[in-house]
Amino acid sequence: MVTIAVNRGRPGGVRVKICGLRTEADLAAAAEAGAGYIGLVFFPKSPRNLSIAEARDLALAAPVGLAKVGLFVDPSDDLLDAVLAEVPLDLLQLHGKESPARVAEIRARHGLPVMKAVGVSEEADLAAIESYEAVADQILVDAKAPKGAALPGGNGLSFDWRLIAGRDWAKPWMLAGGLTPENVAEAVRLTGAAQVDVSSGVESAPGVKDAARIAAFVRAAREG
Numbered sequence: 001m002v003t004i005a006v007n008r009g010r011p012g013g014v015r016v017k018i019c020g021l022r023t024e025a026d027l028a029a030a031a032e033a034g035a036g037y038i039g040l041v042f043f044p045k046s047p048r049n050l051s052i053a054e055a056r057d058l059a060l061a062a063p064v065g066l067a068k069v070g071l072f073v074d075p076s077d078d079l080l081d082a083v084l085a086e087v088p089l090d091l092l093q094l095h096g097k098e099s100p101a102r103v104a105e106i107r108a109r110h111g112l113p114v115m116k117a118v119g120v121s122e123e124a125d126l127a128a129i130e131s132y133e134a135v136a137d138q139i140l141v142d143a144k145a146p147k148g149a150a151l152p153g154g155n156g157l158s159f160d161w162r163l164i165a166g167r168d169w170a171k172p173w174m175l176a177g178g179l180t181p182e183n184v185a186e187a188v189r190l191t192g193a194a195q196v197d198v199s200s201g202v203e204s205a206p207g208v209k210d211a212a213r214i215a216a217f218v219r220a221a222r223e224g
Contacts, residue, residue: 014188014221017174018214019071019199020048022207027058029211030066033218037067039093039199042075042083047207048199055087069093069115077109084110091115093140104135113137115174119144120159126167133171140197143177158183161190168192181216188221196221 018030019039030038040055041048050058059068070089072080074096083089092110094103095117107114115138118128129139143159158178175193180201188196200206202213 014193015195016218016221017069017195017197018202018209018217019069019197020046020203020207021058021209022048022050022054023209024058024061025211026209026214027061029209029214031063033215034222035066035214035218036195037069037091037197038062039069039071039197040087040089041071042079043071043073043095052083052086055083059087059089067091071095074098075106080106080110084112091138093117094136095140095142100131100135103132107135107137115140117142117176120163120177123163126163129169129173133169136171139169139171139173140176141173142197158187161187164191166192179217181213181220184217184221185223 015036017037017039018035020041021027021030021038027038040050040058042055043049062068067090068088069091070083070087071093072095089112091113092106093115094106098116103114103116114136116132116136117140118125118132119142120126121144125144129141132139141164172195174195174197175187175191176197178201179187179196179198184196184198187193198217202210202217204210
């Protein structure tokens with residue numbers, strides 16, 4: 001196992017999740033930049049998909065203090081059981097069409113905190129957040145995937161951040177969707193987000209993370 005140092009960065013401030021890691025180099029870049037979370041994807045259609053063995057190795061190599069998030073899309077109990085038997089995750093991210101009842105069921109069955117993604121393209125989409133707040137530990141406010149898209153997230157699309165300017169919710173929430181090193185500071189300023197999530201915005205090609213962009217993203221999120 002490779003030992004990876006983590007850069008704690010400034011205390012407080014915006015907490016960053018780097019999603020879709022695939023290699024130990026990706027993990028090292030996220031840790032050294034001072035990310036608070038890493039995302040491991042379990043969705044075969046994604047270019048960031050991992051096998052259980054690959055995810056286990058990355059999770060075991062992650063330094064203490066770096067939260068390990070498993071991203072699932074409408075997962076079966078069998079898939080969750082198989083992954084969690086091998087991969088030491090800290091948080092489950094549900095990025096499909098899971099109902100509030102299904103979110104509550106998964107949370108109760110596995111005893112791990114759950115973050116539910118809610119896709120947003122217009123103000124009416126925000127109404128779903130209240131339903132999920134009752135059953136999830138965190139909410140991921142993401143750009144809604146276009147109709148027919150193969151991926152529910154990680155498409156590099158953003159939504160109008162003014163839709164959530166000044167809003168607050170009872171549960172912790174994270175902003176996602178089309179964030180990059182170039183725009184994350186503005187996104188944080190407009191929305192007041194205390195947490196942000198990035199995947200394609202720190203890649204040189206789909207599924208290929210860029211260490212320099214990861215460092216730049218974390219720096220911009222915190223200092224912007």
